[in-house]
Amino acid sequence: MVRLKRAYDPPSPEDGHRYLVDRLWPRGISKEALQLRGWLRDLAPSDPLRRWFGHDPAKWPQFQARYRQELATPQRQAVLQQLAQEARRGTVTLVYSAHDREHNNAVVIKAVLEEMMEEL
Numbered sequence: 001m002v003r004l005k006r007a008y009d010p011p012s013p014e015d016g017h018r019y020l021v022d023r024l025w026p027r028g029i030s031k032e033a034l035q036l037r038g039w040l041r042d043l044a045p046s047d048p049l050r051r052w053f054g055h056d057p058a059k060w061p062q063f064q065a066r067y068r069q070e071l072a073t074p075q076r077q078a079v080l081q082q083l084a085q086e087a088r089r090g091t092v093t094l095v096y097s098a099h100d101r102e103h104n105n106a107v108v109i110k111a112v113l114e115e116m117m118e119e120l
Helices: 049-052 055-073 076-089 106-119
Strands: 002-006 017-020 093-095
Touching: 002 049, 017 055, 017 076, 049 055, 055 106, 076 106, 093 106
Parallel strands: 002 093, 017 093
Antiparallel strands: none
C-alpha cells in the first residue's frame, strides 16, 4: 500500500516506511520528527520543472506528463521498482511538504508506483 502524508502532519504507526520525496528539506522540521526511512531527493522533480510548475493547478496536467518523463530514467525507475516491491509487502508513505494535497509530486509518484504494483 502507498500512502501520502504532509511532512507537517505527525507520523503514525500506520505509515509503515516513510520516505521524503522532495528535493528540499521541509522548513522547521528536524530529521527525528519526520521519522524517515530515507530521503529520496533524486525522485523529486528537477529544479526547472519544479519552478515552472510553481504549484499552479492550471499547469497540473502538463506537470504530470513532464514529471512522468523525468521518472522514466533508468536510475529513477530502479528506485521506483524497489519502492513498489516494498509497498507490496507493507505500507510505504511518501512524505512531501507542499500545501496542496492534490497537486504535488508525491501524487504523481504514488500513481506511478500503483501502476508498477499492478504489473508485478
